[in-house]
Structure formats: structure tokens, C-alpha cells
Amino acid sequence: SPQVAYQDDALQVEGVALADLARRHGTPLFVYSKASMLEALAAYQRGFAGRKVKICYALKANSSLAILQTFARAGCGFDIVSGGELERVLAVGVRGADIIFSGVGKTRAEMRRALEAGIGCFNVESEAELEVLSEVASAAGKTAAISLRVNPNVDPKTHPYISTGLKGNKFGIAHERALEVYRRARELPGLRVAGIDCHIGSQITEVAPYLDAMDRILDLVAQIEAAGMPLAHIDFGGGLGISYNGEQPPAADALWQQLLARLDARGYGERQFMIEPGRSLVGNAGVCVSEVLYLKPGEAKNFCVIDAAMNDLPRPAMYQAFHAIVPVARGGGEPAHYDVVGPVCESGDWIGRDRSLAVRPGDLLAVLSAGAYCMSMASNYNTRGRAAEVLVDGGESFLIREREDVADQLRKEKLLP
Ligand code: LLP
Numbered sequence: 081s082p083q084v085a086y087q088d089d090a091l092q093v094e095g096v097a098l099a100d101l102a103r104r105h106g107t108p109l110f111v112y113s114k115a116s117m118l119e120a121l122a123a124y125q126r127g128f129a130g131r132k133v134k135i136c137y138a139l140k141a142n143s144s145l146a147i148l149q150t151f152a153r154a155g156c157g158f159d160i161v162s163g164g165e166l167e168r169v170l171a172v173g174v175r176g177a178d179i180i181f182s183g184v185g186k187t188r189a190e191m192r193r194a195l196e197a198g199i200g201c202f203n204v205e206s207e208a209e210l211e212v213l214s215e216v217a218s219a220a221g222k223t224a225a226i227s228l229r230v231n232p233n234v235d236p237k238t239h240p241y242i243s244t245g246l247k248g249n250k251f252g253i254a255h256e257r258a259l260e261v262y263r264r265a266r267e268l269p270g271l272r273v274a275g276i277d278c279h280i281g282s283q284i285t286e287v288a289p290y291l292d293a294m295d296r297i298l299d300l301v302a303q304i305e306a307a308g309m310p311l312a313h314i315d316f317g318g319g320l321g322i323s324y325n326g327e328q329p330p331a332a333d334a335l336w337q338q339l340l341a342r343l344d345a346r347g348y349g350e351r352q353f354m355i356e357p358g359r360s361l362v363g364n365a366g367v368c369v370s371e372v373l374y375l376k377p378g379e380a381k382n383f384c385v386i387d388a389a390m391n392d393l394p395r396p397a398m399y400q401a402f403h404a405i406v407p408v409a410r411g412g413g414e415p416a417h418y419d420v421v422g423p424v425c426e427s428g429d430w431i432g433r434d435r436s437l438a439v440r441p442g443d444l445l446a447v448l449s450a451g452a453y454c455m456s457m458a459s460n461y462n463t464r465g466r467a468a469e470v471l472v473d474g475g476e477s478f479l480i481r482e483r484e485d486v487a488d489q490l491r492k493e494k495l496l497p
Contacts (some may be wrong), residue, residue, distance in 0.1 A: 385422070387423065
């Protein structure tokens with residue numbers, strides 16, 4: 081993101097030096113650019129100008145309250161997947177009507193709380209969930225607005241990035257079953273059919289799978305409406321990728337220009353749309369600043385041990401994901417090749433492999449593209465406290481999450497008598 085840039089060899093976020101922030105708040109430290117988030121959102125908003133579209137930020141990507149506030153103030157709705165995420169969104173003052181609820185394992189208690197909050201729509205992922213939701217809603221004297229999350233089963237061979245919209249994974253309702261399940265939904269007393277939903281995967285860097293999925297979904301919309309069930313909205317999920325290592329995903333506005341043209345051609349241009357982007361709104365708006373603890377030269381490899389670990393940055397360990405790692409102060413001595421690793425007691429605790437870096441102990445490194453699926457996936461493994469977070473807005477920086485201390489971690493535990 082252009083908001084993360086060097087000035088005189090010192091890495092800055094919106095002009096605020098990361099070295100200063102690290103000195104003030106310690107490391108590991110997540111730093112986010114508000115302008116970068118709003119710019120990413122603006123690309124969607126440009127693409128949707130003059131259209132009826134609700135952008136529901138998928139907060140699993142980064143659910144920190146100040147981030148939610150930023151998107152709420154910019155006019156977003158929210159896509160939640162748990163009762164916990166619901167409480168986060170409500171805590172920043174969002175109306176229930178601006179929230180949609182996805183996820184394969186909603187509990188009765190979560191459904192009740194969401195109904196009480198006046199949730200906009202439940203994206204239902206199975207026939208069993210449909211029955212339970214109707215029961216819960218009826219018992220509460222409410223009617224739940226629902227979409228079915230349909231699995232478009234887009235061909236995996238041509239589009240290897242797609243992982244959640246295929247047959248054989250746990251998400252969604254099979255395309256072939258959808259019409260029948262909609263008929264069942266219509267009969268159930270606690271439900272009102274509101275729309276249709278799909279989500280084909282994450283970190284998608286091509287347009288084609290979206291176009292294929294859209295065609296499949298629109299075929300279904302036509303069938304469902306021909307069977308007498310009007311769908312007020314169509315939700316296309318999230319999934320647009322970002323550049324971690326030179327990938328070139330389509331820009332949000334360019335992607336939607338193509339998708340909207342397809343929608344218009346098929347006569348659905350006037351419909352209410354929803355989307356659920358996560359990563360593409362926050363991923364490149366954040367960095368994680370970490371201090372080099374030790375350099376450990378070896379016969380086969382050199383290791384650079386930093387104070388951030390897989391509990392802070394789980395994506396490399398979990399998905400072998402690539403995050404760029406750059407010095408906070410550029411222009412140190414001769415570079416060498418290192419595996420950048422954390423202090424956690426696991427061989428899987430690596431952050432970057434075979435990286436060329438000129439570093440000494442005490443130097444600061446920035447792990448880039450760390451705005452999405454890092455802090456929200458952080459854990460306390462090895463009894464490590466979760467990192468602090470700072471949001472930069474223009475020249476100002478705000479501590480939006482204090483570093484977790486050991487007392488925070490021990491608070492809920494009980495000694496045996
Ligand atoms: N809607 C639904 C129903 C989803 O399951 C997801 C992500 C999204 C929206 C948002 O997708 P996005 O725009 O962020 O791609 N932890 C993994 C990513 C998991 C994505 C899960 N679902 C990672 O770090 O790559």
C-alpha cells in the first residue's frame with residue numbers, strides 16, 4: 081500500500097515512523113493505516129456508484145474495534161460468523177439490520193441473540209440449520225430473514241485458488257439441492273426468504289471464477305423466482321485477493337465493472353447486491369513490526385530469530401503463506417540469507433524462508449500485508465501475550481489495543497483446592 085513507504089530510509093505508515101511507534105509501544109506491534117483501508121473501500125464504492133449495493137465487511141479478517149468503527153463510519157455493513165463477532169459489531173454502535181450472519185455452525189443461543197439484535201439476514205448453510213433457525217425464531221415470536229448459501233461448484237482445475245465453493249467442502253448447500261431447500265424454507269413458519277448467497281473462496285486473484293460463479297448463481301435465481309419465490313437480494317460473498325508477493329489481483333472496481341456488466345446483460349442490474357469482502361479491505365493496510373533478537377548462523381541455514389511468532393502471524397505456519405519482510409531502517413550492511421523465525425517451540429514457527437536481509441540484533445523488521453488474518457487469528461500459544469495494535473490516521477497515531485499481559489491470560493484460570 082502506498083501509505084506504507086520509506087522516507088529517508090525509515091519505514092513510515094502515513095508519514096509516522098515505525099521506529100518511533102515501536103519505541104513507544106514495544107514489539108511485536110501491529111500498525112494499520114486508516115487511509116489505506118478507506119482507499120481499498122473506495123475502490124469498491126467507485127465500482128458500485130449508482131448501484132444498490134451493501135458492502136458488508138467480513139470482520140474475521142480483522143475484528144479489532146477501531147477497525148470496525150472505521151468501516152462503520154464509512155457506511156459499511158458487517159458479515160459476522162459468531163456470537164462474539166456480533167457483540168463486537170454491536171459494541172461499536174452498528175444496527176442489527178446492517179449485519180448478516182454467515183457460518184456453518186450457528187448455535188441456538190447465537191441465533192436467539194442475533195434475532196434479538198434485529199439481524200439483517202442469516203446466510204444459512206445447511207438444511208438442518210434451516211429447521212433449527214425456524215424453531216428458534218418461532219419460539220422467540222420473530223421471523224428470520226434468510227439467504228441460502230449456495231455452493232456454485234466452480235471448476236477447480238481452471239481456477240486453483242478457489243477452495244470453499246467446491247463440492248466436498250463443508251460450506252454451503254449443493255447447487256442441485258438449492259431449489260428444493262428454498263421450497264422447504266418457504267414452508268417453515270419462522271423464516272422469510274430474503275436472498276441468495278455464495279462465497280467461493282479467498283485470496284482469489286482472477287476474474288474468471290467470479291464470472292463463472294455469478295452465472296451459476298443467476299441460473300439458480302431464475303429457477304427460484306420462476307418457482308414463485310422472489311429474492312430481494314443477491315450476495316456474492318468476499319474473496320478478492322491482495323498482492324503479497326507480486327500477485328496481480330483485479331482492482332475491486334475493475335472486477336465489479338465486469339460482474340455488473342454480466343448482471344445487467346442478464347437483467348439483474350437493479351437488484352440489491354451485497355458483498356462480504358475481508359482481506360481486500362485490510363490486508364495491505366497493516367504491518368507487524370518486530371525486533372531481531374538473535375542471529376544464528378548455521379551450516380545449512382542461517383536463522384534470524386525475531387520477537388514475533390506464529391502466535392502473532394499464523395499464516396506462514398498454517399498455509400505456507402508468503403509475507404514480505406523488510407527492514408524498518410534501510411541501508412544496513414551486507415545482506416545474508418536467513419530463515420526468519422519466531423521464539424515458539426515448533427519447527428513450523430517460521431515467518432519467512434530464505435530472505436535476504438542486512439540485519440543485526442536489535443534491528444526492527446516489518447512484516448508486510450499483515451492487516452488481515454493475523455491479529456484476528458492470533459493465539460496465546462507458549463503463553464505469549466497478544467501484540468498491541470496502533471492505527472495511524474494522517475499524522476496521528478492511536479493505540480487501539482494494549483499489549484496483553486500475563487495477568488490477562490491467567491485471569492480465568494483456577495488453581496485446584
Ligand atoms: N464471506 C465468507 C462466508 C467467508 O467465509 C469469508 C472468508 C469471507 C466472506 C471473506 O473473505 P475474504 O474477502 O477475506 O477473502 N485465514 C485465511 C482466510 C480464510 C477465509 C475464510 N473465509 C487466510 O489467512 O488466508
